[in-house]
Amino acid sequence: MARGVAGEGLPYIEQMFIKFFLIPSVRVLFTWRISLILLKREVSIIKKLVDNLPKDKLQQQVLIQRAFAIEDHSRDYSVNMTLEHLTIAGNAVMLVIKTLTKEEPFDKPIKIEAVKPTQNTEEEHKKFFEFMQNYTKYIEKHPRNQSKMTKKHPWFVEFNNCDWASFMFMHTFIHRRQIEAIIKEIK
Amino acid sequence: MSSHLGTLFRVGGIFIGLISFWITVSFLGVLFIASIFNIDIDLLSLFYLSLLILILRLFYPRFVFSFK
Numbered sequence: 001m002a003r004g005v006a007g008e009g010l011p012y013i014e015q016m017f018i019k020f021f022l023i024p025s026v027r028v029l030f031t032w033r034i035s036l037i038l039l040k041r042e043v044s045i046i047k048k049l050v051d052n053l054p055k056d057k058l059q060q061q062v063l064i065q066r067a068f069a070i071e072d073h074s075r076d077y078s079v080n081m082t083l084e085h086l087t088i089a090g091n092a093v094m095l096v097i098k099t100l101t102k103e104e105p106f107d108k109p110i111k112i113e114a115v116k117p118t119q120n121t122e123e124e125h126k127k128f129f130e131f132m133q134n135y136t137k138y139i140e141k142h143p144r145n146q147s148k149m150t151k152k153h154p155w156f157v158e159f160n161n162c163d164w165a166s167f168m169f170m171h172t173f174i175h176r177r178q179i180e181a182i183i184k185e186i187k
Numbered sequence: 188m189s190s191h192l193g194t195l196f197r198v199g200g201i202f203i204g205l206i207s208f209w210i211t212v213s214f215l216g217v218l219f220i221a222s223i224f225n226i227d228i229d230l231l232s233l234f235y236l237s238l239l240i241l242i243l244r245l246f247y248p249r250f251v252f253s254f255k
Contacts, residue, residue, distance in 0.1 A: 022198070028244050029205040038201070068194040173201075174194065181190040 004072030007112035009155050018069065019156050022170075023163075030166040032144040036136065039169040042176050043132045046083075049179055050125050053079065053186070059120050062185040069174045077117065079182055080124035082175050084117035087124070087131045093168050094135055100147040100161040110154055139165065209244070213237035 009015060050058065061078045077085070092115055099106045117124075150158035159167060188196075214237045221228045228236075 025202055028241075029202060029209065034205065065190060068191050068198070173197075177190060177194045177197070184190075 003075055006073045006116055007071075007154070008073065009071055009112075010069060014069065015155060023156060026166045026170065027163065030162075030169075032139065032142065032162060032165055035162075035166045035169045036139050039132075039172055040136060042169065042172045043129070043136075046172075046176050046179060047129065049176075049183060050079065050083075053183060055122070057186050058125060059122065060186055061120070062182055064178070064181040064185055067174065067178050067181060069170075070178055071112070074116075074178070077178065077182065078120055079179050080122070081117040081120045082179050082182065083128035084119055084121075084124040085115060086172060086175055087128045088117065089115040089171065090131050090135060090168065093164050093171075094138060096151050097142075097161045097164050098138075100149045100151060100164070101143070101145065103147060103149045105149060106151040110151065112154055135168070209241055210237060213240040216240065 010018070058080045059078050061076055061081065063076045066072055066075055074085070092110065096106050096110070145161070147161040150160045151164070152158045153167065214233065217228075217233055217236045217240070220226075221233070
């Protein structure tokens with residue numbers, strides 16, 4: 001059911017729009033606190049969506065139209081696969097933030113293919129909410145500095161630790177929209 | 188409305204919301220400082236100063252236009 005190749009990226013115009021307009025806008029408008037508040041809001045929206053869906057539907061894969069900022073390969077996920085991806089990617093982002101905050105280089109390459117969901121188990125939604133609790137606790141205690149050390153997102157530009165925290169919100173928001181599209185197809 | 192367009196609208200909504208937030212914060216900040224130091228300031232100057240604070244955000248805490 002999948003379309004496209006994992007990691008092939010976004011359409012050129014969309015990528016350039018994000019790189020040259022959205023990212024500078026986020027850097028001006030977002031702070032650590034704003035990113036966290038908005039992320040918590042996204043998590044609570046996702047919780048309501050998951051709670052209102054019968055549990056046997058969470059693992060049902062459906063093909064949806066490509067959503068903004070989501071690559072073609074990710075069009076055939078289930079709700080739990082989307083949450084699995086958010087957990088895998090979120091853990092990677094948290095590690096990057098921790099490393100950059102210490103002003104240490106993050107040498108491991110970041111590959112889109114490496115954060116794709118593979119399991120689609122029953123428990124993915126629980127793992128997601130558990131991860132988000134851990135992440136929230138981490139950010140609440142974070143010194144909220146702006147690191148000089150950066151790590152490049154494979155599709156965009158060099159992000160410092162604060163950029164990655166803002167990315168965490170934007171990424172969760174984009175995939176929340178994907179979850180809404182999946183649920184619309186299921187119902 | 189497609190999901191794609193709906194997402195773009197929501198992104199726009201988030202940014203408009205945050206721009207309004209920052210304009211309000213800057214405006215109130217300048218108003219507060221003017222009242223503390225008893226500075227006579229008209230509404231237009233208040234607005235320009237708030238805009239200046241917003242423009243400063245482009246360069247502080249770090250330069251935002253880095254595309255490497």
